Amino acid sequence: MxxxxxxxxxxxxxxxxEKFPEVVAQYKRxxxxxxxxxxxxxxFQRGLDFGAALLSIGCKREDKIGLxxxxxxxxxxxDLGIMSIGAxxxxxxxxxxxxxxxKIFTITESELVxxxxxxxxxxxxxxxxxxxxxxxxxCFENEVKPDVLDAAKKSGIKILFFDDLMREGQKWRIxxxxxxxxxxxxxxxxxxxxxxxxxxxxxxxxxxxLSHHNFLAQLDEIPERIYLNPGDKALSVLPVWHxxxxxxxxxxxxxxATIIYSKPVGSILLADFKKMNPHLLPAVPRVFEAVYDGxxxxxRKTGGIVLAMFNFFTKVALAHKRxxxxxxxxxxCFTRYYTVFWWILFxxxxxxxxxxxGLGNLLVFRKIKAMLGKNFRAGVVGGGAYPKVIDEFFWSIxxxxxxGYGLTETAPIVAVRPVAAPVFRTIGSAIRGVEVRIxxxxxxxxxxxxxxxxxxxxxxxxxxxxxxxPDLTAKAxxxxxxxxxxxxxxMTIHNELCIKxxxxxxxxxxxxxxxxxxxxxxxxxESRYIxxxxxxxxxxxxxxxxxxxxxxxxxxxxxxxxxxxxxxEGLLESEVIQKLYEAEIANLISAKNGFKMFERIAKFCLITxxxxxGVELSAKQxxxxxxxxxxxxxxxxxxxxDS
Numbered sequence: 186m187x188x189x190x191x192x193x194x195x196x197x198x199x200x201x202x203e204k205f206p207e208v209v210a211q212y213k214r215x216x217x218x219x220x221x222x223x224x225x226x227x228x229f230q231r232g233l234d235f236g237a238a239l240l241s242i243g244c245k246r247e248d249k250i251g252l253x254x255x256x257x258x259x260x261x262x263x264d265l266g267i268m269s270i271g272a273x274x275x276x277x278x279x280x281x282x283x284x285x286x287x288k289i290f291t292i293t294e295s296e297l298v299x300x301x302x303x304x305x306x307x308x309x310x311x312x313x314x315x316x317x318x319x320x321x322x323x324c325f326e327n328e329v330k331p332d333v334l335d336a337a338k339k340s341g342i343k344i345l346f347f348d349d350l351m352r353e354g355q356k357w358r359i360x361x362x363x364x365x366x367x368x369x370x371x372x373x374x375x376x377x378x379x380x381x382x383x384x385x386x387x388x389x390x391x392x393x394x395l396s397h398h399n400f401l402a403q404l405d406e407i408p409e410r411i412y413l414n415p416g417d418k419a420l421s422v423l424p425v426w427h428x429x430x431x432x433x434x435x436x437x438x439x440x441x442a443t444i445i446y447s448k449p450v451g452s453i454l455l456a457d458f459k460k461m462n463p464h465l466l467p468a469v470p471r472v473f474e475a476v477y478d479g480x481x482x483x484x485r486k487t488g489g490i491v492l493a494m495f496n497f498f499t500k501v502a503l504a505h506k507r508x509x510x511x512x513x514x515x516x517x518c519f520t521r522y523y524t525v526f527w528w529i530l531f532x533x534x535x536x537x538x539x540x541x542x543g544l545g546n547l548l549v550f551r552k553i554k555a556m557l558g559k560n561f562r563a564g565v566v567g568g569g570a571y572p573k574v575i576d577e578f579f580w581s582i583x584x585x586x587x588x589g590y591g592l593t594e595t596a597p598i599v600a601v602r603p604v605a606a607p608v609f610r611t612i613g614s615a616i617r618g619v620e621v622r623i624x625x626x627x628x629x630x631x632x633x634x635x636x637x638x639x640x641x642x643x644x645x646x647x648x649x650x651x652x653x654x655p656d657l658t659a660k661a662x663x664x665x666x667x668x669x670x671x672x673x674x675x676m677t678i679h680n681e682l683c684i685k686x687x688x689x690x691x692x693x694x695x696x697x698x699x700x701x702x703x704x705x706x707x708x709x710x711e712s713r714y715i716x717x718x719x720x721x722x723x724x725x726x727x728x729x730x731x732x733x734x735x736x737x738x739x740x741x742x743x744x745x746x747x748x749x750x751x752x753x754e755g756l757l758e759s760e761v762i763q764k765l766y767e768a769e770i771a772n773l774i775s776a777k778n779g780f781k782m783f784e785r786i787a788k789f790c791l792i793t794x795x796x797x798x799g800v801e802l803s804a805k806q807x808x809x810x811x812x813x814x815x816x817x818x819x820x821x822x823x824x825x826x827d828s
Contacts, residue, residue: 188374188398188401188402188404188405189374190373190374190375190398191372191373191374192374192397192398192401193268193369193372193373193374193376193378193397193401194265194268194378194397194400194401194435195232195265195268195269195369195372196369196370196372197401197404197435197438197439198228198229198232198265198438199229199369201225201438201439201441202225202226202228202229204441205225205415205441206224206225206226207224207225207226208224208225208415208416208441208443209222209223209224209225209416209443210223210224210225210227210228210438210443210444211223211228211258211261211443211444211445211446212418212443212444212445212446212461213257213258213446214257214446214447220445220461223258225441228261228262228265229265231262231265231266231351232261232262232264232265232266232269233265233266233269233354233358233365233366233369234262234266234351234354234355234358235262235263235265235266235267235347235350235351235354236265236266236267236269236270236354236365236368236369237266237353237354237355237357237358237361237364237365238266238350238351238353238354238357239266239267239270239272239297239354240270240357240361240364240365240368241353241354241357242297242321242345242350244270244272244297245270245271245272246270246271246272246368246371247271247272247273247377248272248273248295248296248297249272249273249275249293249294249295249380250267250272250273250274250275250295250297250298250299251274251275251276251277251289251290251293251295251297251298251299251300252264252267252274252275252276252277252298252299252426253276253277253278253279253281253286253298253299253300253301253305253309254276254278254279254299254300254301254305254325254425254426255278255279255301255424255425256421256422256423256424256425256446256448257301257325257425257446258446259325259347260325260425260426261425261434263299263323263325263347264276266354268372268378268397269365269368269369269372270365270368270369271368271371271372271376273377273378273379273380274378274379274380275289275290275293275295275379275380275381275382275392276379276381276425276426277289277382277426278424278425278426278427279301279302279304279305280781281308282779282781283308283311283312283779284779285382285390286308286309286312286316287312287315287316288382288390289382289390289392290309290312290316290318290319291315291316291318292392292652292653293380293392293652294318295316295318295319296318296319296320296321297320297321297322297323298319298321298322298323299322299323299324299325299347300322300323300324300325301324301325301326302324302325302326303324303326303328303329303330303333305324306322306324306329306333306337306344307330307333307336309322309342310322310333310336310337310340310342311336313340313341313342314340319342320341320342320343321342321343321344321345322337322342322343322344322345323345323346323347323350324344324345324346324347325347326347327346327347327348329344372397373397374396374397374398374401375396375397375398376396376397377394377395377396377649378395378396378397378399378400379394379395379431380392380393380394380395380652381393381395381426381427381428381593383593383691383699391651391652391654391657392651392652392653392654393428393593393594393648393651393652394648394649394650394651394652395428395593395596395648395649396649398645399595399596399645399646399647399648399649400431400432400435400596400646401435402596402618402619402644402645402646403432403435403436403596403598403616403646404435404436404439405616405617405618406616406617406618407436407598407601407616408436408439408440409603410587410601410602410603410604410605410613410616411436411465411563411565411587411601411604412440412604412605413436413437413440413442413464413465414440414442415440415441415442416441416442416443417440417442417443417464417465417560417562418442418443418444418445418461418462418463418464418465418560419433419437419442419443419444419445419463419464419465419466419467420445420447420454420457420458420461420463420465420466421433421434421444421445421446421447421467422447422448422449422454422466422468422472423449423467423468423469423568423697424697427568427697428591428593428596428597429467429567429568429591429597429697430467432591432596432597432598433467433565437465442464442465445457445461445463449468449469449471449472449475451475451476451479454472454475454476455476455479455556458556458557458558458561459556459558461558462558462559462560462561463558463560463561464560464561464562464563465562465563465564465565466557466561466563466564466565467564467565467566467567468564468565468566469566469567469568469569469695469696469697470566470568470569470570470571470572470575470695470696470697470724471569471694471695471696471697471726473564473566473571473575473579473586474572474575474695474726476556476557477575477578477579480553480556484496494545494548494549495549497545498541498542498544498545498548498549498550499545499549499578499581499582501538501541501542501545502542502545502550502581502582503577503578503581504534504538505535505538505539505541505542505581506577506580506581508527508531508534508535508538509535510609511527511531512524512527512528512531512532512535515607515608515609516608516609516610517608517609517610517611517677517681517683518677518678518679519634519635519675519677519678520635520678521678522678546582546583550582550583553582553584554582554583554584557584561584562585562604563585563586563587563604564579564584564585564586564587565586565587565588565589565601566586566587566588566589567588567589567590567591567597567601567697568693568696568697569693569694569695569696569697569724570684570693570695570723570724571586571588572695572724573610576588576609576610577609580609585604585607587601587602587603587604587607587613588601588602588611588612589601589602589612589613590612590682590684592668592670593648594647594648594661594668594670595619595642595646595647595648595668595670596646596647596648598616598646599612599615599616599619599621599640599642599646599670599682600612600613600614600615600616600619600621600681600682601613601616608677608679608681610683611677611681611682611683612681612682612683612684613681613682614679614680614681614682615642615680615682616646618644618645618646619642619643619644619645619646620642620643620644621640621641621642621643621676621682622640622641622667623636623637623638623639623640623641623674623675623676624638624639624641625638625639626638626639626673626688634675634676634677634678635675635676635677635678636675637673637674637675637685638673638674639669639670639671639672639673639674639688640670640672640673640674640682640684641667641668641669641670642667642668642670643665643666643667643668647662647666647668648668650662670689671687671688671689671691672684672685672686672687672688672689673685673686673687673688673811686723686811686814687723687810688810688811690702690703690810692720692721692722692723692728693723693724694722694724694725694726694727694728694783695724695725695726696726696783698781698783700728700781700783700784702719702720705718705720705728705730705774705780705784705786706718706719706720706730708773708774708778708780709730709732709770709773709774709786711773712769712770712773713735713738714734714735714738714739714742714765714766714769715732715733715734715735715766715769716733716734716735716795717732717733717796718730718731718732718733719731719808719810719813720786721813721814721821721824722825725825725828726828727783727785727787727788727828728783728784728785728786728787729786729787729788729789729790729821729824729825730770730786730788730789730790731789731790731792731813731817731820731821732766732770732789732790732791732792733792733793733794733795733796734757734791734792734793736753736793739756739757739762740753740756742762742765743756743762746761748761748762753793754793757791757793762791763791766789766791767789770786770789771785771786774786788824788825789824790817790820790821790823790824792817792820796808800812800816801813801816
């Protein structure tokens with residue numbers, strides 16, 4: 186499936202609509218918990234109506250239009266309208282901070298922003314003095330508080346409502362027949378579709394410029410790996426503005442499948458599974474962890490013979506599947522593979538365990554699978570590392586969960602395990618048309634298979650660059666077009682990739698939240714008791730910090746407060762000092778200082794050895810994070826013992 190240079194995302198929607206007009210495209214969640222179906226022809230027409238409405242109020246090709254909203258069906262209608270007239274969306278979720286919004290819309294000089302509700306409108310109205318370009322706000326919901334409307338009027342911001350605009354768009358299309366469609370046809374694959382800003386707390390966020398072709402290039406092969414039939418259902422729980430969810434939706438729509446808007450809340454998610462019987466669940470690791478934890482808690486609560494059976498058959502399944510992976514070449518392989526040896530070694534025990542595995546499936550695993558509905562085919566996990574224990578559990582009981590990998594800068598998919606032929610603990614091979622290589626982080630020399638180094642990517646999915654930051658673009662993409670991902674990886678002899686960690690600073694939690702540690706560390710260092718802090722938490726549920734203590738200040742604190750101690754180490758371990766640091770950290774990394782909930786430090790470890798150049802620090806006095814992870818592995822493991 187190769188797309189020509191004139192193909193765009195709206196044209197893809199148009200083609201699917203023409204082939205499958207009566208298939209349900211979206212299930213919109215209503216206030217009472219029920220779902221309203223929206224057909225492909227209805228969804229596409231709503232997109233054109235909104236595009237017409239934008240033209241009617243003076244929007245034009247290449248305008249940067251903000252889109253601040255969480256998951257809802259209207260998000261896609263608005264975005265389809267934006268792209269249909271050749272404009273560019275600048276999206277973010279409702280959790281965006283005031284600092285985020287100010288920087289994003291100041292950089293893009295957006296005149297029009299679409300906001301989900303009165304709360305988001307209020308945020309933006311309050312920033313008018315800092316975003317002088319802002320002229321118009323469109324609200325998805327039909328109610329905005331009177332005081333917010335008054336403040337908007339005083340600020341010179343015009344407030345419009347989505348439903349009103351949709352009606353105006355319908356009228357405009359009648360009066361200007363064919364004009365929206367003509368704008369849609371003018372689109373080119375290389376046109377900019379979106380500018381997605383990477384997360385930033387106090388630093389300037391980077392705007393990743395992605396074209397229509399960046400997204401569409403992945404659709405050449407992904408439907409072969411993540412296959413759906415027309416009308417198949419996918420449960421949507423990821424943030425709709427995030428690049429992962431965005432590309433997932435395009436994978437769904439090009440196959441004429443259906444999106445169900447759910448929430449990543451255990452009770453709601455499982456209820457929607459039972460009610461809607463989806464075939465696919467794309468999600469971050471935390472969602473699958475929640476399902477796994479829910480199963481374990483239910484088994485422990487039940488106890489007795491049920492728990493004993495669960496534990497026994499789970500052990501049987503783990504053993505049986507471990508042997509199966511060896512025998513059928515389903516493990517990552519870095520050297521020559523001796524299949525005959527594994528067949529000789531495992532054939533008899535594999536045969537012995539086979540009926541026990543079948544009995545376990547009948548008595549235990551079938552009931553677990555029933556929690557995912559009648560039609561569940563696969564889950565797709567991305568946005569953070571997938572814990573091995575959960576990967577192996579679902580693999581063993583016969584629930585297919587495949588792991589993918591990508592970055593905002595690659596729109597996002599680089600690789601994903603095929604549902605039909607997965608290789609355990611890999612992310613599969615690079616998708617068709619995308620090149621990957623592993624290079625030495627020190628000298629850039631290209632490494633062979635089985636050697637760990639930095640993953641680089643080249644191909645049509647790689648971004649056009651960072652908006653208004655050619656300097657940063659040049660650092661990320663070399664003159665030969667290779668994007669440095671900053672991730673450590675190893676390639677198998679069969680070209681599958683195994684991600685081993687990150688060499689760059691950005692931390693990605695299991696929930697898919699991206700954050701920069703430097704602003705947090707800088708804030709922590711403001712404390713008189715902290716010389717330096719290093720935030721850790723890659724692929725974990727929460728953040729933790731290694732805190733280098735200011736010895737003089739702590740001893741002064743002890744003297745001032747009459748704290749008696751025998752040794753300095755004993756003082757640091759005392760309850761009063763631990764509580765001091767707990768309070769300091771909580772006060773500094775808080776909402777009042779502009780930090781988000783997931784950026785808060787859950788645990789910390791006090792350290793006393795000063796960092797040294799060549800050990801923890803580079804020649805530029807910069808923290809070498811991968812060295813920190815090695816040198817302080819014991820302390821880090823303790824902080825994440827329950828993660």
